[in-house]
Each structure stands twice: as C-alpha cells, then as structure tokens.
Amino acid sequence: MSTSNRMIVLEAAIGAALVAAGVWVGSPSDLWMGTHGFHPAWITILVLAARYGTRGLLVALAITVAVLAGVATALGEPLTGLADRTANPSDLLALGAAILVAWIAMLHESRLTRLTHKLEDAEGWRKDAIGVIDALHDNVALLRSRHDRIDRSLMVWRDVASRMESGDPMQAGKAALELSSLQSGACGGFLQWWDGISLRALTWSTREPASDQIPRDISVDRTARAAADLRSAVIISRVEGATADDCDVAVPLLEPQGRGVLGVIGLRGVLPDHLTEADLQTLTMIADWLAPTIERSMHVRRPRAMEIVRP
Secondary structure, eight states: OOHHHHHHHHHHHHHHHHHHHHHHHHOTTOTTOTTSSSOTHHHHHHHHHHHHTHHHHHHHHHHHHHHHHHHHHHTTOOTHHHHHHHTOHHHHHHHHHHHHHHHHHHHHHHHHHHHHHHHHHHHHHHHHHHHHHHHHHHHHHHHHHHHHHHHHHHHHHHHHHHHHTSSOHHHHHHHHHHHHHHHHTOSEEEEEEEOSSSEEEEEEEESSOOOSSOOOOGGGOHHHHHHHHHTSOEEGGGSTTOOTTSOSEEEEEEOTTTOOEEEEEEEESOOGGGOOHHHHHHHHHHHHHHHHHHHHHHHHOOOOTTOOOOO
C-alpha cells in the first residue's frame, strides 16, 4: 500500500471512530439513528471524498460502515438499522452528493496532475533555455575574442604590407622575416642577398637574447646553399651533410623574370618535421613578394658586405 493510500485509510479510521464515539454519546441506544434523516457518518465520507476523490469515497464508506457495525455488534444492537439506512431518502441523497463531490475532486486532481506535468515540462524548457543562453554568451565571448584577434592581425598585416611595399630593402627584409617566423614558428632568421660573389647578410632577427657575435656568412650554410642551387625551399632534413650549425629552413629569393638567385631567407629554431608542403609554399610566396624590392635595390647600389641590422 502506498503512502497516500495508507493516509486515506488512517484518516477514514479516525473519522469513523470520532463519528461512532459522537453517535454513541448522543444516541447510545440507537447507533444507526433511524429516527433521523441524515446520519453524521456522511460527514467523514464527504470530507474524504472531497480530499481524495473516488478513493476517499470508497475507503471512507467501507471503513465507516464497518466501524459502526462493529460498535453496534459490541453493544448488542441489531444490524437491521443498517438495512433501514440503505432505503432512507436522506442517505441516498447524501450518497449521491458524495459521488458528485468525489467526481469533482477526481476532475480537480486530474487537472492538477496535468498542470504539474506542464510545470515540469516548462521547468525543463527553462533549464534548456538557460543552457542555450549560456552557450550563446560563450559563443559571443568567443566571437568577440576572435574579432579582437582578427583586428590585431589586420593591424599587423597592414604594418607588414606597408613595409614590404615601402621600397626599402632593409624594412622589407625585416617584414619578410617576421612573416616567415610567424608561418614557421622560427626563433630567428637571416636574409642574405647575392652581391655577385657570394651571399652576404642584409638583415637578421632572433627571439633569443641579443648576441654580440655577427652571424656567419650563409654562403657556407649548407641548407641555404641547397636552396640557392635547387631554386626552391628546402628543410635541413633533406640536405646531405647538414649540421646543427646550418639553417633549419631556407627559401631562395628569385628574380621575378629571369628566376636568377637574388638571395636566401634562412630560418633557425624550426621543427622541420612540423612543416608541411603548404608551409613551404607560403614561405616561397613571402620570398616572391620580397624579391622585386631586393631586385630594384640591387639596380641602385651594390650591397655592403656583412651589413647587419639588428631589430
């Protein structure tokens, strides 16, 4: 028996006991109160019918009749009064009223159950909506952060593009090294150009603490030499005899027309295994972007040997 059913039985038993006690005090010689039109027992039955619907009606009716019959038997009264009550118009009217009350209570309980389910559904929708709103807030924050990064990236690209197009080989070389380092993750790099005899340093950069030692001529760098000979970007793992002293990646600067070698971009501190062919193509595009500036500068003056500008 569920908790609610036990509660109905308990309330019905208490109500029937109170009614039996009251009737015994008021009419000790006739518990069925045959001379009265309405028996007080209907009070308990109507109350439980209103509280619990048909369950309360049936349980209260059964327990009340059983309690009154038991008390009457204990007092030695006949049960003929119960039979008389079943034909009493007042009792029949009270029974009809109890059935009507139980039906209304049942409708109310059914409506309350539906409303409870709707409330539970609404609560679930509310939680889902809160989850969606939180997700939207997270997405908005992510989009804002991406917008900020894109805005900063555009500023960087605008600055790099202006220096690449400035016509100053030194500024354009620094910009090309910055782009190459961003693309490859290099810790440092060198820009060498061909002076007619050998490759000489034009500019260089590094993320490491500044060194007083001038980087050695890349003309003896095996990776750089391989890039110049092959006229394509190479990585150290593909160069025979290359050591840790050589560049990790080297990209040649080629003439826009004749495709002669103008110089080499050498990068250090790169993990060659992490570079893809697409990365090498991007580095080649950067070198091709820089090549016209270097070519125009070579027509104006010959580079000074071992000219180095530290950023």
